[in-house]
Amino acid sequence: MSLLVESISYEYAKGTTLSHRALEDISLAVQPGESTLVIGSTGSGKSTLLRVTAGLLKPDKGSVTCDGAPVEAGKVGMVFQQPESQLFAETILGDIAFGPLNLGIPHDKAYERAEDALMRVGLDVEEFKGRSPFSLSGGQARRVAIAGILAMQPPYMVLDEPTAGLDGAGRAFIERLLVDLRSNGTGVIVVSHDVDEFLPKVDHVILLAERRIVWKGLARELIGNPYLFSRANLPMPDLLAFQEDLGCMKGSYSFDVEAVAAWALGGYCVGGPAGHIHAEHGMVGGED
Amino acid sequence: MAFQVPFGQYLPGTTFIHTCDARVKIGVVIAFTFALFASSGWWAMALLAAVMWLGYGFAHVPFKIAAKGLKPLSFILIFTVLANALTFSAGSSDGAIALFGNFGFKPEGFLTGLYYSLRICLLVLATSLVTFTTNAVALADALTSLMRPLRALHVPVDDIATMFSIALRFIPTTAEEAEKIVMAQTARGVKFNEGGLLKRARVWVPVLVPLFVGLFRRADELACAMEARCYTGIGRTRLHEPVMLMRDWVTLCLAVPLSVVIGVFL
Incomplete structure (x- = not known):
């Protein structure tokens, strides 16, 4: 039982003057209840990888299977960048029920699922269900669009830059959603530039550079060795850079570096500099 | 893309x-x-x-x-x-x-x-x-140049050329947007190649509605952005005259x- 991507390659506009390779020999596996973060610079192939994984693009080489069967559109829930631009129905509930109805779910059941999904994204059913999706704020529209995918109850979900353009509350919602999906046993792949936000909350990380995987492994391994980011020509995320800076202040401050970094990284840090540093000047941020 | x-x-x-x-x-x-x-x-x-x-x-x-x-x-x-x-x-x-x-x-x-x-x-x-x-700029410049005599008849030649240039510029963007929405609706289970003529026509509604809403929004933002950069359409000159x-x-x-x-x- 897993979402399995095996040695896939993909080329856009193959055989024309506009052709360009987007993916080369990519393999990954996502188990139910696990999450994988895909990181890479613009143009490294992240979005293409998600589209192939969701069965929306057919790979030139390799295969994608979902629980043993070849993946088809609709089997893997895909949240596109700015998914609110896909809303179209007269009512919010109608828009959310659109996916389940397409899957052949009976009308009543589809609308029941839509109400559940609306609640799951933190919107009041009675207040929102009859409203037009075009009357919503950006953050609310994003939640409704995601509810449209949740209502399809896919065993795996892929999210392309889910926090792009959202305010603090919206970003917090996406983080909670990720935790919620994992606890429900949904396998998740997230593409994001917000490494600081997602890194502490995922199990695995894939670094993409120039169409290829340059590193993949456990998130904690990457946190323990943040210099790996340079393999993908990416700067070290702020929090990990902060952790490194703390490690350089030996003998100046009194605190548990590992504990502070673990706090900053949401409790997932395991690779910070070991041991206590002897006190000379008091607490972090104190006067020199 | x-x-x-x-x-x-x-x-x-x-x-x-x-x-x-x-x-x-x-x-x-x-x-x-x-x-x-x-x-x-x-x-x-x-x-x-x-x-x-x-x-x-x-x-x-x-x-x-x-x-x-x-x-x-x-x-x-x-x-x-x-x-x-x-x-x-x-x-x-x-x-x-x-x-x-x-x-x-x-x-x-x-x-x-x-x-x-x-x-x-x-x-x-x-x-x-x-x-x-x-390219779109050369094409718009050419049309402006060819329509120049119509200025005497108070035809807004520069505005027409700008509109033409923008329309051409946004053809690929609009197509890209349409493709993205098609993919997104496909991911929501829409099957564009199944059913009779009427069904095939109806499945495009979830694509056309958000596409047009997005286009109007984009047009509005573009107009505001052009105004913010003091566009009036009058007396525009070119860096390189053809x-x-x-x-x-x-x-x-x-x-x-x-x-x-x-x-x-x-």
């Missing part, structure tokens, strides 16, 4: 056709269109098709890309052929072959339909060749009379 736009997309190059003055290209296309509609024989059509084939060859534009631009026209082309080829009065039409009762097939009508379809194809290919080899070179004049002087000859005598 992924999406290929078969029509309206500039394919950069350094060929003679690419570097030719855009006004000349527009002039040649107008002359070509005259020849296409003024002529009435298969020889003229064959000659014009050969000219088009050479044009694509000289411009190094793969014919496969050009042919994709014809795909959306396939319904009109097939309809044109069938409307001319099929008849409901086979009994009274000369040379018609009766198939079922009065319903029949007219070989002569078939050829006429084929001729008209070919004419549409060549027209689209000719205009596509201009857009494939001319200049007609000798080869441009030669091209124009050869293409126009040739088109007239084909149109009038063939």
